[in-house]
Amino acid sequence: xxxxxxxxxxxxxxxxxxxxxxxxxxxxxxxxxxxxxxxxxxxxxxxxxxxxxxxxxxxxxxxxxxxxxxxxxxxxxxxxxxxxxxxxxxxxxxxxxxxxxxxxxxxxxxxxxxxxxxxxxxxxxxxxxxxxxxxxxxxxxxxxxxxxxxxxxxxxxxxxxxxxxxxxxxxxxxxxxxxxxxxxxxxxxxxxxxxxxxxxxxxxxxxxxxxxxxxxxxxxxxxxxxxxxxxxxxxxxxxxxxxxxxxxxxxxxxxxxxxxxxxxxxxxxxxxxxxxxxxxxxxxxxxxxxxxxxxxxxxxxxxxxxxxxxxxxxxxxxxxxxxxxxxxxxxxxxxxxxxxxxxxxxxxxxxxxxxxxxxxxxxxxxxxxxxxxxxxxxxxxxxxxxxxxxxxxxxxxxxxxxxxxxxxxxxxxxxxxxxxxxxxxxxxxxxxxxxxxxxxxxxxxxxxxxxxxxxxxxxxxxxxxxxxxxxxxxxxxxxxxxxxxxxxxxxxxxxxxxxxxxxxxxxxxxxxxxxx
Amino acid sequence: xxxxxxxxxxxxxxxxxxxxxxxxxxxxxxxxxxxxxxxxxxxxxxxxxxxxxxxxxxxxxxxxxxxxxxxxxxxxxxxxxxxxxxxxxxxxxxxxxxxxxxxxxxxxxxxxxxxxxxxxxxxxxxxxxxxxxxxxxxxxxxxxxxxxxxxxxxxxxxxxxxxxxxxxxxxxxxxxxxxxxxxxxxxxxxxxxxxxxxxxxxxxxxxxxxxxxxxxxxxxxxxxxxxxxxxxxxxxxxxxxxxxxxxxxxxxxxxxxxxxxxxxxxxxxxxxxxxxxxxxxxxxxxxxxxxxxxxxxxxxxxxxxxxxxxxxxxxxxxxxxxxxxxxxxxxxxxxxxxxxxxxxxxxxxxxxxxxxxxxxxxxxxxxxxxxxxxxxxxxxxxxxxxxxxxxxxxxxxxxxxxxxxxxxxxxxxxxxxxxxxxxxxxxxxxxxxxxxxxxxxxxxxxxxx
Numbered sequence: 001x002x003x004x005x006x007x008x009x010x011x012x013x014x015x016x017x018x019x020x021x022x023x024x025x026x027x028x029x030x031x032x033x034x035x036x037x038x039x040x041x042x043x044x045x046x047x048x049x050x051x052x053x054x055x056x057x058x059x060x061x062x063x064x065x066x067x068x069x070x071x072x073x074x075x076x077x078x079x080x081x082x083x084x085x086x087x088x089x090x091x092x093x094x095x096x097x098x099x100x101x102x103x104x105x106x107x108x109x110x111x112x113x114x115x116x117x118x119x120x121x122x123x124x125x126x127x128x129x130x131x132x133x134x135x136x137x138x139x140x141x142x143x144x145x146x147x148x149x150x151x152x153x154x155x156x157x158x159x160x161x162x163x164x165x166x167x168x169x170x171x172x173x174x175x176x177x178x179x180x181x182x183x184x185x186x187x188x189x190x191x192x193x194x195x196x197x198x199x200x201x202x203x204x205x206x207x208x209x210x211x212x213x214x215x216x217x218x219x220x221x222x223x224x225x226x227x228x229x230x231x232x233x234x235x236x237x238x239x240x241x242x243x244x245x246x247x248x249x250x251x252x253x254x255x256x257x258x259x260x261x262x263x264x265x266x267x268x269x270x271x272x273x274x275x276x277x278x279x280x281x282x283x284x285x286x287x288x289x290x291x292x293x294x295x296x297x298x299x300x301x302x303x304x305x306x307x308x309x310x311x312x313x314x315x316x317x318x319x320x321x322x323x324x325x326x327x328x329x330x331x332x333x334x335x336x337x338x339x340x341x342x343x344x345x346x347x348x349x350x351x352x353x354x355x356x357x358x359x360x361x362x363x364x365x366x367x368x369x370x371x372x373x374x375x376x377x378x379x380x381x382x383x384x385x386x387x388x389x390x391x392x393x394x395x396x397x398x399x400x401x402x403x404x405x406x407x408x409x410x411x412x413x414x415x416x417x418x419x420x421x422x423x424x425x426x427x428x429x430x431x432x433x434x435x436x437x438x439x440x441x442x443x444x445x446x447x448x449x450x451x452x453x454x455x456x457x458x459x460x461x462x463x464x465x466x467x468x469x470x471x472x473x474x475x476x477x478x479x480x481x482x483x484x485x486x487x488x489x490x491x492x493x494x495x496x497x498x499x500x501x502x503x504x505x506x507x508x509x510x511x512x513x514x515x516x
Numbered sequence: 517x518x519x520x521x522x523x524x525x526x527x528x529x530x531x532x533x534x535x536x537x538x539x540x541x542x543x544x545x546x547x548x549x550x551x552x553x554x555x556x557x558x559x560x561x562x563x564x565x566x567x568x569x570x571x572x573x574x575x576x577x578x579x580x581x582x583x584x585x586x587x588x589x590x591x592x593x594x595x596x597x598x599x600x601x602x603x604x605x606x607x608x609x610x611x612x613x614x615x616x617x618x619x620x621x622x623x624x625x626x627x628x629x630x631x632x633x634x635x636x637x638x639x640x641x642x643x644x645x646x647x648x649x650x651x652x653x654x655x656x657x658x659x660x661x662x663x664x665x666x667x668x669x670x671x672x673x674x675x676x677x678x679x680x681x682x683x684x685x686x687x688x689x690x691x692x693x694x695x696x697x698x699x700x701x702x703x704x705x706x707x708x709x710x711x712x713x714x715x716x717x718x719x720x721x722x723x724x725x726x727x728x729x730x731x732x733x734x735x736x737x738x739x740x741x742x743x744x745x746x747x748x749x750x751x752x753x754x755x756x757x758x759x760x761x762x763x764x765x766x767x768x769x770x771x772x773x774x775x776x777x778x779x780x781x782x783x784x785x786x787x788x789x790x791x792x793x794x795x796x797x798x799x800x801x802x803x804x805x806x807x808x809x810x811x812x813x814x815x816x817x818x819x820x821x822x823x824x825x826x827x828x829x830x831x832x833x834x835x836x837x838x839x840x841x842x843x844x845x846x847x848x849x850x851x852x853x854x855x856x857x858x859x860x861x862x863x864x865x866x867x868x869x870x871x872x873x874x875x876x877x878x879x880x881x882x883x884x885x886x887x888x889x890x891x892x893x894x895x896x897x898x899x900x901x902x903x904x905x906x907x908x909x910x911x912x913x914x915x916x917x918x919x920x921x922x923x924x925x926x927x928x929x930x931x932x933x934x935x936x937x938x939x940x941x942x943x944x945x946x947x948x949x950x951x952x953x954x955x956x957x958x959x960x961x962x963x964x965x
Contacts, residue, residue: 023820026620030859039862042595043869043946050875051763054896058735060765064863065635074597074859078625084607085621089605095614102519103609104565111787112599115574121589121789122924123578124916130576131788141522144556156790157649157845159832167689169833188864193844195837201689205837243545273555274543280550294519298849299622300612300809302647318685334931342685346588346650346678346778347789359570365560368518374539375520375527381542382530398545426617434614437833454521455530486617488822496814496826500803502641503631504813511686 025487027080029217031504034067040074057425059463071359084487085299086431092457094383096402096434096446097191097239099269099291101376104363107294107356116355122345125330130374131351132329135323138358139306145268145369146285148308152317154350160303160344161286162197162233167341168309169231169260170201175339181230181259187216189240189438194233194264203230210440211256214240214395214404216250225257231283231361235264237271237400239438241380241446245397260284260313268292269450270377270401273370283310293357304353315339320348362476375451376401379458383449390469394441402448404441411443416472417442417477423490424471424482428464525586562810579786582952583921584880585899587731587945588649588676590781592759592869593947595860598783598853608849612809613911616824622848624821626811627853632858636761638768639777639797644851645808645843645927646794649778650682653725653755655841656776656796657683659805660723660751662840668693669723670713672705674730675755677929678777681896693719703734703893703902707741714748721748723774727755728764731929732941733900734893735764742771758782758795758854759873760898762866767797774798783857784850793850804830807841869946873899876944876953883957884942888964892939900943902926908938914963919958 004222012141022028051059064254069077086093093100111117115130139151155161161312166184173181184198185206195205206229207219216234227231232254254261263277263285269292277285289295290303297303309317320332331348364372377400384393384403391405406489422432422445449458469472472479483489520915522530531537543551561569567880583591602608606621613619613626630642646652653676657669669687671680673696680696687694698706705726714721724745726736742752754772759781761767767775779793780786798806804827812826830841858866877899889903905911910927915922923942930936944953 023816023818026820026822027624030855031623031631039864040595041859042861042865043872045868046871046875050871050878053878054735054874054898055765057739058765058896060763061769062766064867065868066632066760066858066863068864069859069863071595071597071860074856075600077859078601078856079604081621081624082601082604083621084619084624085606085610086615086618087606088609095611098611100609100611103605104519106566108603108608109567110570110574112785113574114579115571115577117785117787118591119577119788120583120585120591120786120921122581122585122587123581123788123921126916127578127581127921128788129889130573133576134573141557146858148550157843157846158652159842160647160651163686163689163842167685170689191841191844192831192833192836196835196839196842199837199839200686200842202691203689237945245545245547248547248550271546271931273553275546275550279552284720292613296608296849297611298608298847299610299619299625300846300848301645302847302850303793303845308522316606330675334928341688342683343650343678343681345682345790346648346676346792350647350787350792351791352785352791355570359566362558362561362569363563363566364518366555368560369521369555369557371518374542375522377542378522378527378530378539381534385534393797398542400545403598404786413722422615423617426615431618432615435528451520483617487620488816488818488820489617490817491616491822491824492814492816493824493826496812496824497828500810500826501813502803502810502826503634504627505631505635 023487027077029504030067030077032068032079033069033073036068038068038070040071044301058121074118091431092434092453092461093427093431094447094449095431096448097437099448099450101450102452103294103296104360107359110359111352111355118402129329132322134358135354136324136329138354139322141361142287142306142308145272147278148318149311150314151308153306153354154318154344155305155307156345156350157301157303158286158288158305159193159197161307162193163200164344165195165262165284165286165307166201166231168313171316171341172260172313173230179180180227183228183232185224185232189238189440190233190235191264191266197376213397214238214242215246216244218246218249221250222253225253225259226353229257229259231260232263233262233264235266237267240395240404241399241402242395242397243400247280266291267401270373272373273366274373278308278310284313289353289357292358295353295356302350302353304350316341318342318344372451379449379451379453383447383458383462387465390466402446404446406441407443410469410472414472414476416476418445420482422478424479425464425467426483427485430461430464521819525665527721552613566962574779581919581921582940584923584956585921587924587941588778589786590945591786591947592781592945594783594880597860598856601847601856607852612846613825616822623811625852625855626848627823629855630811632855633797636758637797638766639775640800641803641806642797643806643808643810644848645846646796647847648685648790648792649676652794653679653753654683654775655687655807656753656910657723657725658686659774659802660753663751663802663805664722666696666720666722668719668721670695670697670710670721671725671728672697672727674699674732675725675727676731679755702895704736704895704916706865707737707744709839710741711744714744714750715816723751723753725753725755727758729760729898729900732893732902733897736896739770746771759866759870762870773802781856782854784853791850793847793854803827805840808843809846809936871900872946873944876948879950880942880944880953883953887957887960899945900941902939902941903938904938906938908940911963912940915959918959920959
């Protein structure tokens with residue numbers, strides 16, 4: 001006899017968090033929309049005794065406390081939420097350091113092909129030849145672009161690639177019996193992930209200043225380098241959008257001290273086909289596929305962070321590597337390469353992201369990728385030129401894919417800060433650039449237009465930024481109280497941090513989360 | 517084929533504004549000796565040719581085998597709502613919500629994700645920033661080290677092999693100790709060994725990690741293990757599978773301080789291993805140790821409800837080398853998939869999925885036992901278990917010839933353990949049919965004969 005399972009759960013509405021006004025155009029939470037008894041039948045009902053062999057003590061005691069909605073409500077909820085987002089598909093998103101370029105739709109289609117999407121990560125090699133071939137080819141292309149010896153596609157993000165690279169650096173020195181190298185040097189303009197990575201890998205971070213031109217200060221670098229230096233992590237082009245002109249001397253100094261040169265390749269999108277880090281002497285680097293190869297940013301992730309290494313680091317690559325044999329591809333087996341730093345994640349990489357990167361690269365070819373960098377750099381320099389009379393440009397050197405501008409003068413004259421300029425841009429239909437990063441320039445914005453924006457869009461954006469400066473002089477309150485037209489404005493971040501409300505039910509923990 | 521909009525005239529106009537007659541003027545900051553000249557890559561493909569090429573590659577995979585393979589990544593029915601929402605450009609072409617005024621969609625969905633996972637785990641603070649189960653497990657182990665200021669962690673050998681491997685790699689950086697606990701013949705972790713390991717006064721333990729179900733599919737005595745850990749001043753980390761939480765005790769209820777796991781079963785395609793979603797939930801008082809982005813509910817200047825990234829002083833872009841982790845990502849799109857998945861299924865649907873998997877697994881157990889492949893472990897399981905077959909690797913290969921993916925030969929993961937040399941780890945979920953099971957059982961009879 002089969003009967004359906006009992007359904008004891010209710011959504012206890014009494015436990016809702018503090019009620020707040022949901023503004024017009026905003027969306028209630030799933031929990032507020034929930035009504036007991038609603039739902040969509042997605043799978044058959046199991047037989048009643050399905051769980052009887054599980055001891056009572058191991059079973060869930062109380063109700064699940066999940067919301068109950070039917071399918072149309074679910075769709076309307078998330079579609080309404082999606083419309084509260086600004087995105088590359090809806091407008092210009094010049095977020096410096098993030099490379100918000102267009103995400104081609106063929107890549108989305110490709111990643112969803114059942115042959116790729118439904119493949120189990122532990123499928124035998126014989127059942128995964130298509131994906132293994134794709135991964136192997138993608139490695140070869142990244143080797144060609146980087147001028148390195150080998151690539152691992154495993155890291156799940158840029159920061160994860162950094163950790164993988166720096167753990168390999170650690171293993172390299174350890175294998176040579178050199179245990180004195182406890183420091184990693186980073187410039188003061190570096191991404192925060194660089195020092196955080198060094199700490200995670202057990203190194204002390206030493207920060208060196210940039211010079212007035214935004215370049216790494218060779219003298220300061222030489223002072224910091226020594227027998228304790230394991231590696232120097234250098235973003236090139238830098239987070240200021242500048243190519244390190246003295247890169248040859250920098251790498252020579254790093255190697256002279258017995259250290260390795262790590263290139264944070266977050267900005268490779270500016271120099272494809274123009275500069276090969278491996279050929280220039282870098283020992284290890286990572287790519288961010290969501291920046292250089294246009295895999296979607298997804299609201300913050302997922303990304304992928306392939307790492308390329310020179311000869312000396314090949315033995316330490318994480319396992320499993322993708323190997324090509326006479327007639328087939330295969331994954332390395334457990335224990336096959338004892339010098340490896342080990343596994344850095346479950347399974348062998350974010351193949352779903354890498355399919356998209358592969359499709360992007362093949363759509364462009366070598367010449368097309370070089371054109372990508374040229375157009376990205378052209379757009380950045382053009383936009384910088386359009387704004388040079390209105391905002392301060394702290395660095396004289398030609399920019400790469402992004403540039404820093406500052407509103408120090410505007411602030412002194414009108415009290416309007418870069419934050420206000422950014423918020424006012426929202427009223428004018430643009431996503432603001434990155435603001436207050438890098439940390440080395442006051443009142444700065446970091447603008448990265450990318451290669452997929454038309455000159456008309458660049459002009460409209462420049463016009464908007466110029467107009468805001470006029471507004472700041474004639475009606476500063478208008479700018480300081482922006483944005484005016486967004487669904488919410490100027491959030492209370494202080495209360496959010498002081499009294500964290502991180503879930504819709506009341507916190508059940510033993511203590512309140514933030515005593516300070 | 518490229519996606520750039522510029523015509524030759526556009527480029528000329530922009531270069532002209534810069535006073536340049538060639539693009540080379542924008543690259544003369546690269547030292548001449550180091551300047552590369554082009555890329556040796558395949559020629560560009562038009563969209564039609566590219567699509568054909570990708571279809572050819574995809575066709576070289578075999579995703580359609582009759583599969584009993586789980587081992588941490590599970591086939592489930594994904595409701596059509598999930599891809600309908602994931603395909604919206606407003607979600608997948610946005611980035612980390614630095615500007616909350618124009619990112620409420622992403623922010624609210626992350627808040628909703630945090631709330632749903634908190635409900636499933638019975639814990640308070642959920643981070644959507646983790647890459648996968650392995651990375652989340654490693655981060656949780658590091659949390660126990662930071663919180664207790666001790667440098668030794670105990671992990672059951674029956675925690676997913678890749679999660680243990682990943683944690684070991686992460687521990688290498690800090691030169692931390694990761695000691696493995698043995699298992700009993702019934703498939704559970706040896707609690708006497710745990711008690712003994714915790715009793716060493718010279719090597720105090722920061723955290724204890726057990727899987728529920730563990731990697732053999734077996735249900736562990738979690739409450740007892742948590743009590744032992746807490747008595748020794750250590751934190752207890754439950755490594756869980758999220759669908760099972762619909763029917764199994766919540767980690768918060770049996771004393772877990774942190775729960776981690778692989779979020780893939782919540783609406784994420786198998787995709788040969790990623791992108792996946794690392795689940796990480798913790799007790800409220802551990803919030804400062806939680807790595808990654810957190811979203812909180814607050815109000816805006818007009819008193820309207822709004823969501824914002826909060827407690828950011830733990831993060832790498834502010835704290836740099838003192839940050840809780842180097843994580844910059846939030847795995848938002850994968851968390852969105854999980855949120856839509858759970859919202860569509862609801863509590864009853866999720867419970868049905870878990871119960872149906874358990875029912876199919878019981879059917880599978882009976883069929884395989886009748887075919888001469890009995891269970892190895894005796895403790896209760898949910899929907900995955902190990903069976904004994906003679907010469908497991910040969911049988912696995914022979915069944916593959918017949919289009920059957922007979923789970924995982926556990927010798928791949930435990931080559932040093934003679935007790936597992938003849939073991940296949942098999943699973944069933946709601947997508948497993950009786951026909952699949954019958955095919956497997958009869959093919960097994962044939963190849964074992």
